[in-house]
Amino acid sequence: MPPPVDLPPRAAELRAQVRAFLAEERAAGSWVPRSDVWLSGWDERFTRELGQRGWLGMTLPPEYGGAGASPLDRYVVTEELLAAGAPVAAHWVADRQIGPTLLRFGTEAQRRKFLPGIAAGEVYFGIGMSEPDAGSDLAAVRTRAERVDGGWELTGTKVWTSGAHRAHAFFALARSAPRDESDRHAGLSQFIVELDSPGVQIRPIPLLTGAHHFNEVVFDRVFVPDEMVLGEVGAGWRQVTSELAFERSGPERFLSTFPLLAALVGELVAAGATGTEREIGSLVSRLWTLRRMSLAIAGSLASGNAPELAAAIVKDLGTRFENEIIDAARLLVSIPPDPGAEGGYPRLLADAVLHAPGFTLRGGTNEVLRGIVARGLGLR
Template identity: 65%
Template sequence: MANLSELEPGTLPPEAGALRDEVREFLAGASFTPRCDSWLTGADPAFSRALGERGWLGMTLPERYGGHGRSPLERFVVIEELLAAGAPVGAHWIADRQTGPSILANGTEEQKRRFLPAIARGECFFGIGMSEPDSGSDLASVRTRAERADGGWTLRGTKVWTSGAHLAHAILVLARSEPLDAGDRHAGLSQFIVALPDERVAIRPIRGLSGEHHFNEVVFDGTFVPDAMVLGRPGDGWRQVTAELAYERSGPERLLSTFMLIRLLHGRAADTADPAARRTVGRLMARLWALRQASLAVAGALAAGGTPDVPAALVKDLGTRFENEVVDAVREHAGVEPDPGSPDPLARALAQAVVQAPGFTLRGGTNEILRGIVARGLGVR
């Protein structure tokens, strides 16, 4: 585990500038409607395949598995540009961000060859089967059960807030495969790869405040998973999930979901010469830059082979609170009301952000849970 004091300040490799220019050139010629929170609410499988064709998916995976053998810091540059542009990256996001690296670290050779090349091509999307009703961020309390069957396992239980499950080709499910041990709640958990569609898996939409559909409830009703689709060793699920969450919690998406608002407010402040709005933009950008350096430091730790779960939790806590503060600041200074149907891009982006804002500090683990992780890492809890 990397302690906070062990991380070096984030720096990018020399080749980052040329790569950034290449991504910006591609985005300038691409056709999409920019939006806030695009990594969750914007999904376009064709756009994902186009990124795969350019080698911008599976960037850190080895070439022998269809990846490109590049560093997490190079991937950081690509992700940063895609998010800043509000590009529709939601379809492939989970598979590229965390499921691919998790399969690489824990999977069998068969699993690696089956899934990793398809992820890198933008042809295989994954859902995350972690959160459950009444469990919140306490993953150790999951009630989805995995029972031994002939040649595999049978899953029964319900997962919620499963982003993109309706588009996914598979879902990685955390389930209790052994009876709960009161002395160690983290023992007896396993991860299972469930290929979709499956007649024993029901996927039901959970619609947001504005009617949009990206979350789902997923019900496993006696779903059979062969032994070949157990990820890692049975009973080792907690360790695997903890490592996986370092990828989920520390990336630039925890800082840039509302970046479009800052950019649009900057343009509005420049046009109106509003000194208060300009000061606000400057303050927000200074905060964002500091948070970006912290996120880069975690990416550097991942590149060095570390498991920086404590720093990742801190980045996620600070970053998602910042995203909410951006929404509040823009509402104060923009002079427009949120309106999803407005011809004004700032009013539309503000409407998108306002709807999504309640989830910023919840998804990926509530901030209260994350502060507990940080406190334990610092030895004060």
């Protein structure tokens, strides 16, 4: 793991500002806290409000609409939004990883085209990595990118693309050269695909409840001009692994169910329950440990590093932790989930139970992440 870091003194003032804003929103009844809001909480008005306050694209330079802030400053804002169960899905992918990746690998024209809109909360992105036969094993990607006059033609299918039916564009990982069995990660490239392009079909993948967050995105000879190639042709794998450090290590990996944990403690206190101190204490102590680990990675990102191995550890441990919060909530309080409730403990628990299977899939399954850790430690 990277060395531990502490938040700078200015973080306390920033945290107070974010909490005051969230309290105003709650008092106005603008939204109801939910679990897993970075998937299900799509609210473009709320996202624009954050952009107006300078709380999106915070680490981007001012010339691209950002604040030039540290990843630790962004960490404070993100932590407060998730802890409050605020609706952050609209800007989530763009703010978390698209912006930093464009800053690192994008051309000047690409940065000028997308970054100001991301910082303003007006441009939304998805991620086009997973495929029907290539989930966590991205080396198995089958989407083809074929060279044509002036650019590339993409043919293939992406799945589990959160928010694609509302997003403006996404990064698509495609095979731009024949697969080489001696190096399965060679020949992959990334492309910026605007989702209203001819030949793009977006098909919903509804949840059991009928909610629509995920999508299948089909490319039928979709033209992508040369100026929309992200980074270097053939360097897609290196770029994607760098991008995944942002996706796997943030506080969302252990705070998606924090509103449920807070509500659980409230229910136990209100009921005068005893004998649960050990279970709650164990959860809170592990929460604090995961936070320290995640903060260390944010500090490493602030130094320009991309600690993929440490990020995989946080994601694996965080996924297991969040499911244990759900287990505790089901066992310690005898309130049955009420899917029809608009808020409160029953709704938080119902949301968490519904989304729990997805925790282990987004950003890589636990089994794949453990393989990454084992290879990084020289164990396989």
